[in-house]
Amino acid sequence: MKTEILRILQESGDEFISGQRLCEMLGVTRQAVWKNIRQLKEYGYEIESVSNRGYRLVARPDKLYTPEIQGFLEPESFCKRVECYDTIDSTNLRAKQLAETGEPEGTLVVADKQTAGRGRRGRDWSSEPGVDIYMSYVLRPDLPPSQVSGITLLTALAACKAIRNVCGVQAEIKWPNDVIIDGKKICGILTEMSSEIQFVHYAVTGIGINANRKEFADSIKDKATSLYLQTGKPVDRARLTAEFANCFGGYYHRYLQDGNLSAFVEEYNGILANFNREVCVYHGMVEDVAGEDVSHGIARGIDKDGSLLVEIDGKIQAVMSGEVSVRGVYGYV
Numbered sequence: 001m002k003t004e005i006l007r008i009l010q011e012s013g014d015e016f017i018s019g020q021r022l023c024e025m026l027g028v029t030r031q032a033v034w035k036n037i038r039q040l041k042e043y044g045y046e047i048e049s050v051s052n053r054g055y056r057l058v059a060r061p062d063k064l065y066t067p068e069i070q071g072f073l074e075p076e077s078f079c080k081r082v083e084c085y086d087t088i089d090s091t092n093l094r095a096k097q098l099a100e101t102g103e104p105e106g107t108l109v110v111a112d113k114q115t116a117g118r119g120r121r122g123r124d125w126s127s128e129p130g131v132d133i134y135m136s137y138v139l140r141p142d143l144p145p146s147q148v149s150g151i152t153l154l155t156a157l158a159a160c161k162a163i164r165n166v167c168g169v170q171a172e173i174k175w176p177n178d179v180i181i182d183g184k185k186i187c188g189i190l191t192e193m194s195s196e197i198q199f200v201h202y203a204v205t206g207i208g209i210n211a212n213r214k215e216f217a218d219s220i221k222d223k224a225t226s227l228y229l230q231t232g233k234p235v236d237r238a239r240l241t242a243e244f245a246n247c248f249g250g251y252y253h254r255y256l257q258d259g260n261l262s263a264f265v266e267e268y269n270g271i272l273a274n275f276n277r278e279v280c281v282y283h284g285m286v287e288d289v290a291g292e293d294v295s296h297g298i299a300r301g302i303d304k305d306g307s308l309l310v311e312i313d314g315k316i317q318a319v320m321s322g323e324v325s326v327r328g329v330y331g332y333v
Helices: 002-012 019-026 030-042 066-071 091-100 149-167 227-231 237-258 262-270
Strands: 046-050 054-059 081-085 107-111 133-139 172-174 178-181 184-195 200-209 278-283 294-302 308-312 315-319 324-328
Touching (some): 002 019, 002 030, 002 054, 002 066, 019 030, 019 054, 030 046, 066 081, 066 107, 066 237, 081 091, 091 107, 091 133, 091 184, 091 200, 107 237, 133 237, 149 172, 149 178, 149 200, 149 227, 149 237, 149 262, 200 237, 237 262, 262 294
Parallel strands (some): 081 107
Antiparallel strands (some): 133 200, 172 178, 184 200, 278 294, 294 308
16 A cells, blocks of 8 residues: 555645545545555655645655555556565575565565675675665566576666666666676676576576765776766666666567567667677686687677677677677776
């Protein structure tokens, strides 16, 4: 009920809405309305109450709160349930636990802070409370295991679209799993799955977005940025979380329908940071070995399977994300 009350108050803007009207819209008693309003106030929502006028939402806390996120979801959103935590070891770990116990796809796990977040190839993912977004989706794709990697690319597309819709800035993709702005990382993606040879039991895609960080450690400040640093404005994290969920659903359903990325190749290549630029291809996923383990070529975009097409010595080679790492010739991008 808190979700519905928040949605109604947000849609009412500066106008008061009477307790009686809320009762009629929600089909509940005035006592139930009052109880939920009180709980929202306890959680940090500033709700003005005036006799004979009703209730008005004055201010919202910057918290990742289930009713708040759900209030921004589209009516037919792919996201069916939101589970929020102040602190968790890893949203991916929690999503996998839920998947193992039969949780349906479309369940979104969101946390304000992670204590054991991981990035690609087991790297630690730095986390601090109250500023960024950490979330993971439970998915049950009817796809062969070889096609699950395409979900990572769709997740990046959804992140870019959500950032553009909410923050008004165009992000780019560093294939396959990083979202960047001005050449610096703003979002990382990690997709994991449980499968047999020809069957996927479930997949989990995790997303970490640098939202409201104001500074980074010296060791990474030349490679990482945040939406706050890029726009100079605080980001509504609940709204951005919901917008990502809304955007992802459309991409995901089309991918399941088509069985490949053909419908997304043009859009993806349009925001691919290294498109038609020289890149280094590190074979064996080793990024600090020179010589025979590194190839140089020109990135020509992705194909329908999500492989990166790289022109090397005049020939196009399709490289897969699980086999290589790709970086710019002069640095991260």
